[in-house]
Amino acid sequence: xxxxxxxxxxxxxxxxxxxxxxxxxxxxxxxxxxxxxxxxxxxxxxxxxxxxxxxxxxxxxxxxxxxxxxxxxxxxxxxxxxxxxxxxxxxxxxxxxxxxxxxxxxxxxxxxxxxxxxxxxxxxxxxxxxxxxxxxxxxxxxxxxxxxxxxxxxxxxxxxxxxxxxxxxxxxxxxxxxxxxxxxxxxxxxxxxxxxxxxxxxxxxxxxxxxxxxxxxxxxxx
Ligand SMILES: [Zn+2]
Numbered sequence: 001x002x003x004x005x006x007x008x009x010x011x012x013x014x015x016x017x018x019x020x021x022x023x024x025x026x027x028x029x030x031x032x033x034x035x036x037x038x039x040x041x042x043x044x045x046x047x048x049x050x051x052x053x054x055x056x057x058x059x060x061x062x063x064x065x066x067x068x069x070x071x072x073x074x075x076x077x078x079x080x081x082x083x084x085x086x087x088x089x090x091x092x093x094x095x096x097x098x099x100x101x102x103x104x105x106x107x108x109x110x111x112x113x114x115x116x117x118x119x120x121x122x123x124x125x126x127x128x129x130x131x132x133x134x135x136x137x138x139x140x141x142x143x144x145x146x147x148x149x150x151x152x153x154x155x156x157x158x159x160x161x162x163x164x165x166x167x168x169x170x171x172x173x174x175x176x177x178x179x180x181x182x183x184x185x186x187x188x189x190x191x192x193x194x195x196x197x198x199x200x201x202x203x204x205x206x207x208x209x210x211x212x213x214x215x216x217x218x219x220x221x222x
């Protein structure tokens with residue numbers, strides 16, 4: 001009984017959300033679609049996939065790319081023969097992130113995401129303490145990126161090889177935080193898990209691992 005009414009409410013929220021999207025009010029649509037996703041029982045995979053797909057569209061309109069790709073990745077996992085899957089494959093790059101206008105930008109965003117995530121995971125609440133810290137960290141990351149992309153060996157690498165370098169490369173951030181042995185161990189495990197980047201994903205999705213369970217997580221997903 002409870003499930004039925006929950007599912008009914010969910011479909012009302014979905015309908016209202018789509019209506020708001022059509023009227024170019026993505027912020028209102030986003031709130032409604034989120035409610036819809038929350039209310040759909042996990043067993044209703046087809047409905048959930050549909051709601052997650054539309055949620056990702058609303059997120060994209062709000063320029064929240066990290067969360068959009070997460071929602072889309074989940075939508076296409078629930079239903080492989082779906083528009084969500086086609087849309088996902090068309091719009092994500094080899095890193096499993098939303099495609100940027102050029103390959104170089106794809107590389108840059110993957111590098112910055114990985115480095116910032118690895119920095120923030122060591123900070124309390126996964127947040128910067130101040131604006132100054134934020135810009136100093138970003139500056140160091142971009143300087144490192146510049147050196148990296150200008151090296152000749154880097155230019156000829158495939159995406160999977162680049163990703164391994166992005167994950168292995170440890171920037172020495174001064175004053176801000178100290179690495180702990182435990183975290184280093186955790187990172188090695190992460191690196192290990194993504195070593196066969198180009199391979200088909202172990203989850204059976206049929207997608208390359210890098211575009212599926214091994215995709216580069218955006219900061220909003222921390
Ligand atoms: Zn997978």
